[in-house]
Amino acid sequence: MKKLLFLSMLACSVALHAQPRGGKQVSPLTINKDRSVTVRYQAPATVKEVKICGDFLPFKVVSTEKWGDREEFTPIVMKKNTEGVWEYTSAALKPDLYKYWFEVDGVKTIDINNLYVMRGGRSDNANFFIINDGISANYITQQVPHGTVSARWYYSPYFKKDRRMFVYTPAEYEQMSTNRYPVLYIFHGSSEEESSWLTQGRMVEIMDNLIAQGLCEPMIVVAPNGDLDSQASYYTMNFDSSNQPHMCDVQNRSRGKENFDYYEYEHSFKDVINFIDSNYRTIPSKEGRAVCGVSMGGRNAMNVSRLQRNTFNYVGLFSPALEPEIHFPNKGYDQDIIESLRQQAKDGVKLYWIGVGQHDLQWKTNVPFRKILDEVGMKYSFNPSDGAHTYNNWRVYLTKFAPQLFK
Amino acid sequence: MKKLLFLSMLACSVALHAQPRGGKQVSPLTINKDRSVTVRYQAPATVKEVKICGDFLPFKVVSTEKWGDREEFTPIVMKKNTEGVWEYTSAALKPDLYKYWFEVDGVKTIDINNLYVMRGGRSDNANFFIINDGISANYITQQVPHGTVSARWYYSPYFKKDRRMFVYTPAEYEQMSTNRYPVLYIFHGSSEEESSWLTQGRMVEIMDNLIAQGLCEPMIVVAPNGDLDSQASYYTMNFDSSNQPHMCDVQNRSRGKENFDYYEYEHSFKDVINFIDSNYRTIPSKEGRAVCGVSMGGRNAMNVSRLQRNTFNYVGLFSPALEPEIHFPNKGYDQDIIESLRQQAKDGVKLYWIGVGQHDLQWKTNVPFRKILDEVGMKYSFNPSDGAHTYNNWRVYLTKFAPQLFK
Numbered sequence: 001m002k003k004l005l006f007l008s009m010l011a012c013s014v015a016l017h018a019q020p021r022g023g024k025q026v027s028p029l030t031i032n033k034d035r036s037v038t039v040r041y042q043a044p045a046t047v048k049e050v051k052i053c054g055d056f057l058p059f060k061v062v063s064t065e066k067w068g069d070r071e072e073f074t075p076i077v078m079k080k081n082t083e084g085v086w087e088y089t090s091a092a093l094k095p096d097l098y099k100y101w102f103e104v105d106g107v108k109t110i111d112i113n114n115l116y117v118m119r120g121g122r123s124d125n126a127n128f129f130i131i132n133d134g135i136s137a138n139y140i141t142q143q144v145p146h147g148t149v150s151a152r153w154y155y156s157p158y159f160k161k162d163r164r165m166f167v168y169t170p171a172e173y174e175q176m177s178t179n180r181y182p183v184l185y186i187f188h189g190s191s192e193e194e195s196s197w198l199t200q201g202r203m204v205e206i207m208d209n210l211i212a213q214g215l216c217e218p219m220i221v222v223a224p225n226g227d228l229d230s231q232a233s234y235y236t237m238n239f240d241s242s243n244q245p246h247m248c249d250v251q252n253r254s255r256g257k258e259n260f261d262y263y264e265y266e267h268s269f270k271d272v273i274n275f276i277d278s279n280y281r282t283i284p285s286k287e288g289r290a291v292c293g294v295s296m297g298g299r300n301a302m303n304v305s306r307l308q309r310n311t312f313n314y315v316g317l318f319s320p321a322l323e324p325e326i327h328f329p330n331k332g333y334d335q336d337i338i339e340s341l342r343q344q345a346k347d348g349v350k351l352y353w354i355g356v357g358q359h360d361l362q363w364k365t366n367v368p369f370r371k372i373l374d375e376v377g378m379k380y381s382f383n384p385s386d387g388a389h390t391y392n393n394w395r396v397y398l399t400k401f402a403p404q405l406f407k
Numbered sequence: 408m409k410k411l412l413f414l415s416m417l418a419c420s421v422a423l424h425a426q427p428r429g430g431k432q433v434s435p436l437t438i439n440k441d442r443s444v445t446v447r448y449q450a451p452a453t454v455k456e457v458k459i460c461g462d463f464l465p466f467k468v469v470s471t472e473k474w475g476d477r478e479e480f481t482p483i484v485m486k487k488n489t490e491g492v493w494e495y496t497s498a499a500l501k502p503d504l505y506k507y508w509f510e511v512d513g514v515k516t517i518d519i520n521n522l523y524v525m526r527g528g529r530s531d532n533a534n535f536f537i538i539n540d541g542i543s544a545n546y547i548t549q550q551v552p553h554g555t556v557s558a559r560w561y562y563s564p565y566f567k568k569d570r571r572m573f574v575y576t577p578a579e580y581e582q583m584s585t586n587r588y589p590v591l592y593i594f595h596g597s598s599e600e601e602s603s604w605l606t607q608g609r610m611v612e613i614m615d616n617l618i619a620q621g622l623c624e625p626m627i628v629v630a631p632n633g634d635l636d637s638q639a640s641y642y643t644m645n646f647d648s649s650n651q652p653h654m655c656d657v658q659n660r661s662r663g664k665e666n667f668d669y670y671e672y673e674h675s676f677k678d679v680i681n682f683i684d685s686n687y688r689t690i691p692s693k694e695g696r697a698v699c700g701v702s703m704g705g706r707n708a709m710n711v712s713r714l715q716r717n718t719f720n721y722v723g724l725f726s727p728a729l730e731p732e733i734h735f736p737n738k739g740y741d742q743d744i745i746e747s748l749r750q751q752a753k754d755g756v757k758l759y760w761i762g763v764g765q766h767d768l769q770w771k772t773n774v775p776f777r778k779i780l781d782e783v784g785m786k787y788s789f790n791p792s793d794g795a796h797t798y799n800n801w802r803v804y805l806t807k808f809a810p811q812l813f814k
Contacts, residue, residue: 043514044451044453044512044513044514045512045513046451046453046454047454048453101519104451105451105452105453105454106451107450110517112508112515112516112517112532115526115532117532119524125519125522125524141639145569146560146571148557148559149557149558150555150557151555151557153578162550162552164553174686232548279581
């Protein structure tokens with residue numbers, strides 16, 4: 001950890017330089033010594049106003065009846081400097097990965113001179129930067145042993161098609177050629193894809209760093225695609241279609257399929273487990289399996305762990321999307337849901353971990369769920385945090401959840 | 408192949424729809440029935456002129472004394488339609504992957520509403536699309552068995568540090584658990600990185616499709632990082648540095664290191680081969696090894712195959728950068744270079760394949776090299792093509808080179 005802290009000190013007063021396509025070189029970003037950041041943007045001279053947008057800006061809390069408190073980041077008008085470049089300097093920021101973009105006379109765009117570009121969901125490109133210190137040092141490739149991450153295709157008998165997942169094997173997996181390893185299954189949210197935990201989630205960097213620091217058991221991490229109609233990332237597959245397939249979420253399901261089984265993803269998930277247990281040196285039992293997920297994926301983790309009895313010993317719900325009237329077959333916590341949770345509690349899980357932000361749109365929806373857990377005697381670890389329904393929180397949750405597994 | 412052709416017919420008259428961040432939905436791109444493409448761009452209303460740029464535009468051939476004929480794509484002024492969206496419709500295009508971007512009142516940018524964004528080298532983001540038919544059907548994920556691609560770190564004793572490579576294992580590698588497979592080592596060009604053959608090069612899609620069609624032997628393909636000072640892609644590592652490390656190219660070497668050994672990459676390459684032969688079921692002999700590369704990587708392939716005797720049976724030079732006064736230690740084809748090529752010819756290679764475009768900036772520099780090959784008695788396959796120093800050609804070269812290996 002000392003090493004990470006030392007490395008992270010180097011982050012101070014660093015400028016990203018990039019060569020624009022022709023024209024004068026403008027540094028898109030400077031991280032200042034006080035951990036503020038100066039963002040620059042070279043707009044066409046004709047442009048009247050450039051606003052900076054992003055999750056590093058000051059936010060206001062907006063109260064809503066349905067979704068509780070939410071954080072709203074207000075775009076800020078940048079100032080044109082003497083060289084005609086638009087500039088904005090933030091307040092000092094806490095260590096994290098931040099995304100930003102621009103409104104140029106009302107049209108949203110990113111800065112192609114900052115080559116750090118991240119696709120969020122399916123409809124979201126943004127620039128990003130990292131204020132590197134403390135917890136966010138885990139989001140960066142450090143000088144530690146590195147695991148392998150593989151894009152693997154498997155045949156799903158349930159869906160009768162090939163599907164893709166990412167599989168992380170820890171650094172020692174290849175060296176210890178007979179050791180068996182536990183598996184964490186990690187789910188993305190709605191409108192996302194199997195790569196989301198690798199890009200926004202920084203899962204590979206987090207696992208490498210936690211394992212190297214001895215904070216976390218070496219484990220395999222499996223990131224499947226949670227979209228029932230896709231075989232893989234939309235951007236891998238869809239050069240032949242103008243129709244975005246709908247996501248594995250109830251709101252969208254009716255668009256694509258009639259008479260949809262609400263637990264289709266959960267039932268099909270045996271295919272993923274069977275493939276992993278057949279192709280990797282796993283501990284193929286409850287003791288060797290954890291499952292977690294964000295938002296829609298948090299609900300998937302909740303469902304799959306209660307519907308597949310004695311399959312997972314560790315469950316992590318990160319801001320799970322649990323609005324009963326939307327997210328369950330009969331628009332409520334039916335008795336069969338409650339009974340299966342009671343059974344899960346009786347069967348026993350070593351850890352049932354819930355994280356949710358106080359400005360998270362799922363904060364309110366999680367209250368009745370925890371009451372049910374109390375009623376059925378499920379012991380759980382409740383971890384309220386600051387912040388909202390974002391990977392800023394979910395990276396932290398993974399960093400807290402993973403060290404508690406398989407010990 | 409029939410299946411691919413059928414699938415590719417679906418490409419006609421397809422529109423990519425994307426939801427801009429707020430505002431009306433503008434379809435960034437329509438591929439028309441006649442294989443022309445209509446590109447749209449929503450610019451700020453204040454903007455006076457939007458030009459479309461890219462490699463799908465008409466080009467003119469410009470003759471230069473030093474670099475021979477080159478292709479120059481002239482940006483074209485788009486037209487504002489009645490809805491205020493800038494539009495351009497191309498001529499009918501031949502099947503290929505094309506990149507494009509914009510000049511908005513002179514400032515270069517991309518369209519974030521087209522989520523197909525590709526980083527080229529280290530300083531180059533562009534939108535892209537595929538006209539899908541014939542050869543370019545190989546650039547797309549089809550319904551065929553898929554290999555696995557892994558980001559793997561290895562320790563290099565030569566550089567005394569960890570470095571990263573991508574390893575493609577063919578679909579049957581996992582099923583045939585005792586079979587051994589030949590290896591193709593594939594090198595990127597200057598200012599690129601270990602992922603370049605996966606993004607611009609479409610190597611994974613090409614190998615999957617060629618193998619599935621029975622055109623190509625199942626083989627492992629290894630894409631290492633050719634930048635001596637980097638451990639991995641700049642964008643994986645460098646959150647702590649404002650200095651772009653110099654590339655594995657002579658022009659840049661003096662910036663970073665004094666007294667540089669010009670063949671350091673080539674000598675260090677044993678580390679990659681040893682790692683692969685130790686960690687994969689390879690055929691660990693000359694009969695089971697091929698090496699190819701583009702531009703700087705073409706020179707690397709030429710050098711590594713003559714300096715490491717009897718290591719490679721197949722050599723592919725794709726537009727190799729072979730300007731003697733720049734690219735060799737003593738600014739010319741020294742006698743030791745010529746003798747090592749003579750020795751390589753005597754030792755024997757099954758295929759020495761050279762591809763270069765008639766408007767390629769390396770067209771002229773390759774003429775004296777082929778004379779040397781003639782002098783030393785090296786039999787080679789010379790494959791002149793249309794086109795220039797781009798992945799448009801190099802994807803085609805891989806599609807022609809790979810089927811000739813290990814047969």
